[in-house]
Amino acid sequence: MNNFWSGYIIVLSLANIAAVTGMLMWTRKMDLSDLAEDGTTGHEYDGIKEYNNPLPRWWLICFWGSIVFALGYLALYPGLGKFPGLLGWTSHGELAAAEADYDKQFGPLYKSFAATPIPELAKNERAMKVAGRIFANNCALCHGSDARGAAGFPNLTDDDWLYGGEPEKLVETITYGRHGQMPTWLPTMGEQGVKEVVAYALSLSGRQVDEDLAKAGQARFMTCAGCHGPNGKGNQAIGAPNLTDTTWLHGGTLKKVTETVSYGRKSRMPNFDKTLGPERVHLMAAYVYSLSHK
């Protein structure tokens, strides 16, 4: 906030309070001597006359009270432009205090979780309950609340891994995130070429395909083998999926696979080293581990 707006807010707030205070004083001192004999002001409209009674006492007390409260509040808490208030309260400070409190309360718990090896921690019911909540807040958005994933987002409950399901691989995935990139092939292979290589790729998982197409595709698969392996079993070092199973990240219909091979795919798993920190990442790795080790 620059000085102009700070001053503007201060003047506006104080002038408002001064104005209502002035009005209250003014009504107190109002001259009632010229009232008519029946105590009305003499105004009459449609047979309705106007009295000039003093404001009810309780109402006045409330009004004065709210003025005192407003002045007290503005003195103690931030509210008058840049003036921070005598108490020095800030929402950041309150958050930091709440976090410190949380750390004091749960810090030892996370420390003990972090000191437990992942396969063992995965069997700790209490730890998994805490982890389930962290999952719901940070991971469910993409992997689903049941962790079964969706098109483009891997299922974490099966034992089929793009990058590996060993504890240290899970920690690596969650800490640093992952970027899976499948190149586009339509420009280099053309429509017929894609048709052939897709037929061969589908045959790897036992699908019924046109044999001539698949045969032609087998030769083309040389280009794919660098990443997906000579037998199409994938490569966890770069997250190239196994093409010989029936689990598909981007869908296994002819249409979807053709789309994947023609235009390529880019997937990003975000890194959680900063948002969760190493202790919670360890806990989440145990949670993911538990999902496929029931």
Ligand code: HEC
């Ligand atoms: C913004 C969406 C998004 C969020 C949020 C997200 N993920 Fe992921 N995650 C992905 C995608 C996409 C992949 C696949 C990456 C690839 O194909 O290269 C993935 C991959 C993974 C993998 C690797 C799976 C395998 O087969 O190797 C694990 C484990 C994982 N996520 C766990 C988590 C956990 C735990 C959280 C929460 C702390 C989380 N993810 C949050 C999108 C997300």
Ligand code: HEC
């Ligand atoms: C540079 C390495 C690389 C090459 C070469 C490559 N791929 Fe891929 N491919 C990947 C990666 C990585 C993914 C996963 C993309 C993701 O994480 O979204 C993938 C995904 C796929 C998928 C989707 C699998 C699923 O589960 O949905 C298919 C199908 C596929 N590739 C087929 C092929 C074919 C056919 C070729 C050869 C024409 C090929 N790939 C060449 C790296 C490669």
